[in-house]
Amino acid sequence: MRTRDLAGLALTEIGFGAAGLGNLYRAIDDETSQRCVDAAWEGGIRYFDTAPHYGLGLSERRLGAALAGRPREEFVVSTKVGRLLVPRVPPRDRDDEMFEVPGDLTREWGFEPGAVRRSVEESLERTGLGYLDIALVHDPDVSGEPDALERGLEALLALRAEGVVRAVGVGTNDAVTAAVALERYDIDTVMLAGQYTLLRNDGFDRVRAAAGDRRVVLAGVFNSGILARPQVPEAATFDYEPAPRAQLDRAREIAAMAARHGATLPQLAVELPLRQECVASVVLGMQTETEVRENLGLLARPRFSAWTELPELGL
Structure with a gap:
C-alpha cells in the first residue's frame, strides 16, 4: 500500500481505526480482534489508531x-x-458509552x-509498545474543560x-477546533x-489552509454508515442518527x-479525501476480517476518473 509522509512518519493511505477492537456497539472476542489486525497487516496497512476511550482501554490492549x-519500526x-481511566464507584455492569464492556472503569x-x-x-x-508515534488531544471541544485545547x-x-512522542496534534469532530489548533x-x-x-x-478548507505544508488525517468518511455500501438503504445513518x-x-x-x-x-x-495533497491517511473503522478486506478492496479498484460530474450533483 502506498504511504504518505507525516512529520517523518510513513502513514499508509488507509489507516486502521481500532475503536471496533474496543467492542464498539457490539462485543467481539480476542481471537476475532487478532484476526482483524492480522488481515490488515497482510493487506499492507501499517498505520493504526486507537484511544483509551475506546472500550475503556480494551482497544489499546488488543491492538498492542x-x-x-512485529517489527516496531x-x-x-x-x-x-x-480522558483518563479511573475506577468507577460503584461499578456498573456495562459501560455507559457506546462500548460493550464492563463498567468497572469510567472516563x-x-x-x-x-x-x-x-x-x-x-x-x-496497555499497548506494550516501547514508544508512541503520534499522540492527539482527544475531543477538547466537547470536554467542557476550560482551555482544554x-x-x-x-x-x-x-x-x-x-x-x-514523535508527533502531536488534535483528534476532533470539529473543523474549527482543528483549524485553530493548526x-x-x-x-x-x-x-x-x-x-x-x-x-x-464543513470547514475543511480552513483546515487545509491552516495546515500549510503539514499533513492531516481524516476519519469518519462514511458519515457513520450512509456512504459505506454501494446501495444506500432506507435505514442508513448519517452522523449516527437516521439519515434525513x-x-x-x-x-x-x-x-x-x-x-x-x-x-x-x-x-x-x-x-x-485522498485526492487532497494535505491528507496523509484515511482512517477506517474495522472490526472483522470481512470489513478489512472490503476496505482494502476499495483501493484495489481502478481509480475513479469522473470527478468532474460531482459539481453537477451540488458537491
Missing part, C-alpha cells in the same frame, strides 16, 4: 497484543490523551501536564520536546472526523453516478 512481535500507532477529563503524561504512560503500558497541546508539545500551535497534524466527505465540507431524506437522496445520486462509471459509493468516499 495483535501487533506484538514498520508500523505507526496513534493514540489520544484527555475522567484531564488536560493538565500531569494528566497528559500519565495518559501517555498508561497507553504505553491550549492545556492539552502545551502538555503534548512538552512531551514531544522530551522525545516521549493556526496557533506548532503541532504536526490533526485528525478530523466526519467533516470532509461526499456529503459534507435530503442526505439519502444525495447519496443515492452519487451512488448512481459512481455505478455508471464502474465504481461504488464507498470507493468514492475513500478516494475523495
